[in-house]
Amino acid sequence: MRLLKKPGLLVSAIFLLLVLLAVAVPSLFATHSPLEGVAAEKMLPPSAEHWFGTDHLGRDVYSRVVYGARLSVAAAALAVLIGVSVGAVVGLVAGAVGGKIDFAIMRVVDVFIAVPGILLALIVVASLGFGPWSVAVGVALGAAGSFARVMRSQVLRVRNEEYVEAAGALGVRRGTILLSHVLPNASRPVISMAALELGTAILSVSALSFLGFGPQPPTPEWGSLVASGREFVATAPWLSILPGVVIVAVVLAVNRVAQQLGASK
Amino acid sequence: MTQRPLDAPAAGESVDDILQVSGLQVEYHSAGETFPAVRGVSFSIPRGKIVAIVGESGSGKSTISQSLIRRLSTGGSITSGSIVFDGINLTQLSEKKLRRIRGARIGFVPQDPSNSLNPLMKIGEQIAESLRLHEKSSASAAAVRAVEILREVGIPDASARAGQYPHQLSGGMRQRVLIGMAWACNPDLVIADEPTSALDVTVQRQVLDRMERLASERGTAVLLVTHDLAVAADRADEILVMQQGLIVEQGHAKEVLENPTHSYTQRLVAAAPGLNSARLQAQLLPFGSSGPLGSSLFAGRPISVETSFEGIEKIPVPGLAPVLEVRKLVKTFALRTPGAPASVLTAVNNVSFAVQRGQTLSIVGESGSGKTTTARIAARIASADSGTVLFDGEDVTTLQGEKLRQLRRRIQVVYQNPFGSLDPRMTLERIITEPLRAFKLGDRKRQAEAAKELLECVQLSPDLINRRPGQLSGGQRQRVAIARALALGPEMMVLDEPVSALDVSVQEQILQLLVNLQAQFNLSYLFISHDLGVIRQVSDEIVVMRFGDVIEAGPAAQILKSPTQAYTRELLESIPGQLQGQS
Incomplete structure (x- = not known):
């Protein structure tokens, strides 16, 4: 009922559900094989038969986008998961221990935040080797710094709450207080932030794949789909534009839903 | 609703009334829901008189004061009724004309200075x-x-x-x-919404005196909104008692106080700390005979949780030795003001006292007196610069680590703010069993039983066990905090302003509960409050503090009846509710 008053949110949520379904069972949505093309049908513009047209090998681009969702979304989700976990632990330790250790940790975090995330990811991928999972780790490390900073500030806030002191006065051990009171109460803003970060991560993963650091052909992935259409932009612009539109739509939808999640809390 | 004849003839069209409110209804809308805050209220304020609206939080008293000058907070609107100020209907007046009345002819004293x-x-x-x-x-x-x-x-x-x-x-x-x-601007009417509740008692009296004098010198009518019946009793000519958006009783101040007819007013009068002077007596608890108490967890002794869990501490023999003693405590804080040389604030200066087993020692003082700092040092939450803390004859001043943690089993703390001292994410069961888990007492099932029994102990329904603090009222939360403090069967409780965040009638209930529990479990209390009215209801001994020094100390009866220090007398005289008796 209340969702109906926010049509943007409703559309975003439905779209995301469809994308998630495509990640789980791509065959539900795909109209053709993502890997095998028909040579006679190459470079066809969008039509009823091939919604997004076909590429230079006669493969259906729409089906490749559907199958590509799995790698793109999974790599982005993994990136956020790693980023949040690492950032939360670092922030928790820094905030809880305090003093010189806090100072040392946070200066390292400052360095991570100072370097642009995409550059950091490039460095990581270059040293770990190409592929979707090293892209995920790279993006994760780029995001972990800001998660650590937010977590630390939340820990500092919660640590001064009266119920934390009260728990100490009850005789609860410090470690237990940290895990049972400080962590749950500090993690809420970090989790809202993680949802927002997912959109950015999808974009970063696609960007790195576009640059050729992601999965190698013929595996479909959003960023590499855009990249492979690049050579034909003049003659077959749909090859790059339509996958690009899908990426933009997914990122916008994620941001809209994440914004709502953050607001409702 | 009880109506009484007012001073003015037939409350309504009398020209003597500066303000007439009739059938006022105010609603708040939020998230599609409508909440009626004021549900049809009529009253009038005669020129030059002080009328008090008394009620607890949520009764709608502040909403009335805001709607009079059409300054309701977001979502609030006047849905029906009229407000006639000196012949002008304020509900229909344009905003522009209303602005000329606000400040010029109607003054407003807000709550938080x-x-x-x-x-x-x-x-x-x-x-x-x-x-x-x-x-x-x-x-x-x-x-x-x-x-x-x-x-x-x-x-x-x-x-x-x-x-x-x-x-x-x-x-x-x-x-x-x-x-x-x-x-x-020499207004005809001043609306004062809780003008003194953020102030210390002695200051409160001076401020109210000043207000009363201005009102009588200038002939200004005053609408005094307060939760404190005693303040209303001292200052007002007429009292309106509000409950849940309705006026349940109204009439001359003296009459309402001496002869309240509505049951709610009777409860308020009985609860007002300033109007009662005696120490509360322990009452037989209604569940004492039939309840599960005494069956498993508590055998009517303070340490029964430990014994039933085969704890490690032995039951100390009650004797003449004090349970807690502090000697010559000193605590200083460095003050850093930009541009000024660093100075030192002595928050606690050479404070000594002893709490006898099973008794209550109270520290009374105004803000900045060092009373809370003293209590925190005594409870070993903060540390002193010098001095000694003795618990049960043992020097615990420098206990650290596991030894300090074991001391927590015997001395527990209840905080001032029941909204802050409970983790908002935990259920009551987890909150109350937390100390049991911390000391690994009993298994999960046993702890859950204990939580229910502790809830009954503080007269809360065990059905609340899965609620979270946000779903409880302030008084209920404070009961939960007390239940949690009781869980380990401590010998001593430090109560830091345990009732000052609560409504007056709830205060009374919590104080009675504390007195009952003290008798039942032979607890010793170190009780901190700024309010002598509260303190005289629970104390055996009183320590009066000011600016870090102990001004006066002794048995409660002696301090209250014949204080030797001028400051103590001033504190006593500042308790609201006494002027009424004299006049």
Whole structure:
């Protein structure tokens, strides 16, 4: 009922559900094989038969986008998961221990935040080797710094709450207080932030794949789909534009839903 | 609803009434829901009289005061009824015309003096602003008059103070400035919404005295909104008692207080700390005979949880030795003010006292007296610069680590703010069993049983066990905090202002509960409060503190009946509810 008053949110949520379904069972949505093309049908513009047209090998681009969702979304989700976990632990330790250790940790975090995330990811991928999972780790490390900073500030806030002191006065051990009171109460803003970060991560993963650091052909992935259409932009612009539109739509939808999640809390 | 004849003939069209409110209804809308805050209220305020609206939080009293000048908070609207001020219906007046009445003919004294003054403007200028606006005074005349007004409300060295900013004034002075502003344009009516609840008791009295004098000198009518029946009793000619958006009783102050007819008013009168003087006696608990108490967890002894869990501590033999003793405590804080040389604030200066087993020792003092710091040192939450803390004859001043943790089993703390001291994410069961888990007492099932029994112990329904603190009222939360403190079967509880965040009638219930539990479990209390009215209901011994020093100490009866120090007498005289008896 209340969702109906926010049509943007409703559309975003439905779209995301469809994308998630495509990640789980791509065959539900795909109209053709993502890997095998028909040579006679190459470079066809969008039509009823091939919604997004076909590429230079006669493969259906729409089906490749559907199958590509799995790698793109999974790599982005993994990136956020790693980023949040690492950032939360670092922030928790820094905030809880305090003093010189806090100072040392946070200066390292400052360095991570100072370097642009995409550059950091490039460095990581270059040293770990190409592929979707090293892209995920790279993006994760780029995001972990800001998660650590937010977590630390939340820990500092919660640590001064009266119920934390009260728990100490009850005789609860410090470690237990940290895990049972400080962590749950500090993690809420970090989790809202993680949802927002997912959109950015999808974009970063696609960007790195576009640059050729992601999965190698013929595996479909959003960023590499855009990249492979690049050579034909003049003659077959749909090859790059339509996958690009899908990426933009997914990122916008994620941001809209994440914004709502953050607001409702 | 009980109606009584008022001073004015037939409350309604009397020309003697400056304000007539009839059938007023106010609603708040939020997230598609409508909440009626005021449900049809009629009253009138005679010229030059003080009328008090008394009620607890949520009764709608502040909503009335805001709707009179059409300053409701977001989502609030007047849905029906009329407000007639000196023949003008304020509900229908244009905003532009209303602005000329606000400030000029109706003054407003807000609740919180710290947020109601512009921090970037000198206080003299703030008063002058309203004079220039409403009285069309010239700038120089307004400035002169502003200083005069400050002098009238009793601000010493008024001309110098006029050039100061709000943060350079104490809370009491700021509230006096606001009172001066309310009266600046000689209004016919002043609405004072909880004007003194943020102030210390002695300051509260001075501020109220000042207000009363202004009202009688200028013939201003005052609508005094307060949760404190005793304040209303002292100051008001007429009292309206509100409950859940309705006036349940109204009449002459004296009559309402001496002979309340509505059951709610009777409860309020019985609960007002200022109007009762005796120490509360332990009552037989209604569940004492049939309840599960005494069956498993508590055998009516304080340490029974430990014994039933085969704990490690033995039951100490009750003797003459005090359970807690502090000797010559000193605590200083370094004050760093930018631009000024570093100075040292002595928060606690050479404080000694002893709490006898099974008794209550109270520390009373105003803000800045060092009473809370002393209690925190005694409970070993904060540490002292020097001095000794003895618990059960043992020196615990420097206990650390596991030994200190074991001491927590025997001495527990209940905090002032029940909204802050409970983790909002935990259920009551997890909150209450937390200390049991911390000391690994009993298994999960046993702990869950204990939680239910502890809830009954503090007279809460065990059905609440899966609720979270956000779903409880302030009084219920404080009961949960007490239940949690009881869980380990401590010998001693440090109660830091345990009732000052609660409504008056709830205060009374919590104090009675504490007295009952003390008798039942032979608990010793160190009780901290700024309110002598509360303290005399629970104390065996009293320590009076001021600016870190102990001013006076001794048995409660002696301190209350024949105080030797002027400051103690002043504190005693400041308890509201006494003027009524004298007049």
